[in-house]
Amino acid sequence: MANLDIGIAERQAQAGQRVRILVVAANPLKTQPLRLDEEVKEIQEALRRSRQRDNFQVNMRLAATPKDLRRALLDLEPQILHFSGHGAGAEGLVFVSDASAGAIYRSADGAVQSRSTAGDGVRYVNATTLANLLRLCDDHLECVVLNACYSDVQAEAIAAHVPYTIGMGDAVGDQAARQFSEGFYDAIGAGKSYEKAFEWGRVAIELDLADPAAALLPILKTQATRSSVPAAPVPNRPTSESELPQDTQSAEDVFDCGDAKQNKGDYRGAIADYTEAIRLKPDYIHAYAGRGLAFQELGEKEIAQKDLEYALLLPARTPDDYLGRGSAKFGLGDKEGAIADYTEAIRLKPDLALAYNNRGAAKAELEDKESAIADYTEAIRLKPDLALAYNNRGAAKAELEDKESAIADINEAIRLQPDLALAYNVRGYVKAVLEDNEGAIADYNEAIRLQPDLAIAYNGRGAAKVDLGDKEGAIADFNKTIHLQPDLAFAYFYRGAAKADLGDKKGAIADYNEAIRLQPDLALAYNNRGYTKADLGDKKGAIADYNEAIRLQPDLALAYNNRGLAKADLGDNKGAIADYNEAIRLQPDDALAYNNRGAEKADLGDNKGAIADYDEAIRLQADLAIAYFHRGLAKADLGDKKGAIADYSETIRLQPDYALAYNNRGVAKADLEDKGGALSDYRTAARLFRQQGDEENYCTVQDNIRALDSWISQLVAIFQGERRG
Numbered sequence: 001m002a003n004l005d006i007g008i009a010e011r012q013a014q015a016g017q018r019v020r021i022l023v024v025a026a027n028p029l030k031t032q033p034l035r036l037d038e039e040v041k042e043i044q045e046a047l048r049r050s051r052q053r054d055n056f057q058v059n060m061r062l063a064a065t066p067k068d069l070r071r072a073l074l075d076l077e078p079q080i081l082h083f084s085g086h087g088a089g090a091e092g093l094v095f096v097s098d099a100s101a102g103a104i105y106r107s108a109d110g111a112v113q114s115r116s117t118a119g120d121g122v123r124y125v126n127a128t129t130l131a132n133l134l135r136l137c138d139d140h141l142e143c144v145v146l147n148a149c150y151s152d153v154q155a156e157a158i159a160a161h162v163p164y165t166i167g168m169g170d171a172v173g174d175q176a177a178r179q180f181s182e183g184f185y186d187a188i189g190a191g192k193s194y195e196k197a198f199e200w201g202r203v204a205i206e207l208d209l210a211d212p213a214a215a216l217l218p219i220l221k222t223q224a225t226r227s228s229v230p231a232a233p234v235p236n237r238p239t240s241e242s243e244l245p246q247d248t249q250s251a252e253d254v255f256d257c258g259d260a261k262q263n264k265g266d267y268r269g270a271i272a273d274y275t276e277a278i279r280l281k282p283d284y285i286h287a288y289a290g291r292g293l294a295f296q297e298l299g300e301k302e303i304a305q306k307d308l309e310y311a312l313l314l315p316a317r318t319p320d321d322y323l324g325r326g327s328a329k330f331g332l333g334d335k336e337g338a339i340a341d342y343t344e345a346i347r348l349k350p351d352l353a354l355a356y357n358n359r360g361a362a363k364a365e366l367e368d369k370e371s372a373i374a375d376y377t378e379a380i381r382l383k384p385d386l387a388l389a390y391n392n393r394g395a396a397k398a399e400l401e402d403k404e405s406a407i408a409d410i411n412e413a414i415r416l417q418p419d420l421a422l423a424y425n426v427r428g429y430v431k432a433v434l435e436d437n438e439g440a441i442a443d444y445n446e447a448i449r450l451q452p453d454l455a456i457a458y459n460g461r462g463a464a465k466v467d468l469g470d471k472e473g474a475i476a477d478f479n480k481t482i483h484l485q486p487d488l489a490f491a492y493f494y495r496g497a498a499k500a501d502l503g504d505k506k507g508a509i510a511d512y513n514e515a516i517r518l519q520p521d522l523a524l525a526y527n528n529r530g531y532t533k534a535d536l537g538d539k540k541g542a543i544a545d546y547n548e549a550i551r552l553q554p555d556l557a558l559a560y561n562n563r564g565l566a567k568a569d570l571g572d573n574k575g576a577i578a579d580y581n582e583a584i585r586l587q588p589d590d591a592l593a594y595n596n597r598g599a600e601k602a603d604l605g606d607n608k609g610a611i612a613d614y615d616e617a618i619r620l621q622a623d624l625a626i627a628y629f630h631r632g633l634a635k636a637d638l639g640d641k642k643g644a645i646a647d648y649s650e651t652i653r654l655q656p657d658y659a660l661a662y663n664n665r666g667v668a669k670a671d672l673e674d675k676g677g678a679l680s681d682y683r684t685a686a687r688l689f690r691q692q693g694d695e696e697n698y699c700t701v702q703d704n705i706r707a708l709d710s711w712i713s714q715l716v717a718i719f720q721g722e723r724r725g
Helices: 008-014 036-048 066-076 127-135 152-158 174-189 194-208 251-263 267-280 285-297 301-313 319-331 335-348 353-365 369-382 387-399 403-416 421-433 437-450 455-467 471-484 489-501 505-518 523-535 539-552 557-569 573-586 591-603 607-620 625-637 641-654 659-671 675-691 695-724
Strands: 019-026 056-061 080-085 093-096 104-106 112-114 122-125 143-147 164-168 218-222
Touching (some): 019 066, 019 093, 036 056, 036 080, 036 174, 056 066, 066 122, 066 127, 080 093, 080 174, 143 152, 143 174, 152 218, 164 194, 174 194, 251 285, 267 285, 285 301, 301 319, 335 353, 353 387, 369 387, 387 403, 403 421, 421 437, 437 455, 455 471, 455 489, 471 489, 523 539, 523 557, 539 557, 557 573, 557 591, 591 607, 591 625, 607 625, 625 641, 625 659, 641 659, 659 675, 659 695
Parallel strands (some): 019 080, 080 143, 143 164
Antiparallel strands (some): 093 122
16 A cells, blocks of 8 residues: 655656546636636646656546536546535535536627526535445545535535545635645645645645634544644534433524624624534524624624525425525525515414515515515514514615604614614614704714724714714725725715815825726716816816716706806706706705706806796795896896895805905996995905915905095095195
8 A cells, every 4th residue: 555644746756657637627607607617727736846847647527517526437447536526515516517617608698698597507416325325436546625614514424535624614715725725735746745735735724824723724634533724713513413412402592692792793703603502403404694793793704604594405394494595595685586485484384473574574675665564563463572573664764764663663673682782773764864963973973982993883873974974984984994895885985075065175086986886887986086186177177977877866856957057067958957857857945956057058148047046046945045136147247236246245154255246246336336334345355365365366356446445536536636626
């Protein structure tokens, strides 16, 4: 028998033979995409860079079916078998089905499609079947690497027939899996033994990815002892009831603890409990779903997806199974599928309050708020102390503008569960909508105190601070939001708006760009980016952004209004008026749109039509200073100097630093021969222009002052001459 303590490369070289490695990869359509091509390249590169590169022969079977594996083992007789793809624990390793493999084609747009009608094209090979196959290769097969989630089940069975088998003790991220392969084959290429190469693979994860927890997921099982070297911290799932340790807590009790921690925002603690529940009950669908959702909240999306997808692979039989599977579908974005599973859970157990609550949450995501409220109400009827249902119903009512009833529900949620951070967050949102920003901030503060990593609470508090004028404080909150949840598009959007208000236009555009990258259908981000581009003088770029905002959200009145402004700046008065018309049609109480349309009518010489629009703007918003100013201009053009002065005076009352209003009132007074009053207004305008850094208008008003001073001097001289005469 070969001395396996010596590296295989050296042993084969002594025998004048090459090391035969078979890499089998499978990523069936409709399963989570994996970067298997990169893993294959990394294996090849690791061996190519070794001193004994010529001693290795790597053969690949990609998009492999079980038949491909069987035939390749016969044809190649490899010493090392490497499987890369998906694992489903006791269900088996995931291969491409024979029916699907023969039906794959590439469509005209380059997408990979399948003509198969055989489900999703997946074929599972369980541990027993795989062990029976590899038992027939005991004359040449020395090591099997199963680089797939939950593959320790298969590794345990294979280890009875193969000297060294490596599996994964739990869900493993794609990057960690590829890093293990790279480290393992670097060491094989360097002449290390299988046990040493295994350790090098682990170290590669820990060192290169700085992820010591993931480094413990690979498990080495040896044929001599059938032992693990050493076991991962996430316990292996037992393969039979007799292997289950005698625990005092049931899996359901531990799961409930995890749920309680999840509701409080203790996601790490929840994950630990869900993992223990899975150890106690290996086919616990709800625990896999809960753990996946907790990983999602922590931003660990890849590992979350693996847990959620695994939950879907397990057979659902009980109401709790359907409840858990519904949660998994919810986490994967399949809200309609989630509703179907929650409905089945309710059919099997009509008094299952949590199923009504969860179905309500899925309906709310699909914008069916009224039906969601009906489900939350039923959940509350069945379980009157279910705080989460009150919180969710309150959030749905807030979306339907039933603010007072919403706050009543959230207050009840807080009474039932005073440490429910989400309830304080929702109440803060409702208060902000009701323009009680100080009350909103108080609630956001409490949400953050209870759950310091609740990103949406920082985001909401930042928005309330913006409304109170605290832009710097708002940006600090948005920074914290982004640190906690880097993929929250609205945090970048709000931070961009705050930066724009503080004059940092380029910084604002950078934030809007990121918001759009994260959420390409966020119409408001295009609108705001367009407005900021217009401020920087890029009117055409602004119009392009407004066009996209309108394409995404055709009823966004603000985008029509802003596009009208940009068109007006480019001299397209009629195009601007058309946009203002649409803005008014969509939002008839938009005072600014009437004001802006009036300005365009005035530019086209229709001062009476302009005044009618200004009148409506003022009726809708009595403190809109710009509308009084514009109406004053129109009245002056029509010869109504006294009416113009009255409007300029109201403009100044509303906005005492409006320099141009003083200047124009001075002009009107001068036209009415009130030279002293005109001079006083000009001097105030000059002072304000100088303070505001408007040198061009400052110089213009100084000319007016000099002209009046000269006129007054001449008048005084004439008066004095008459007295002497």
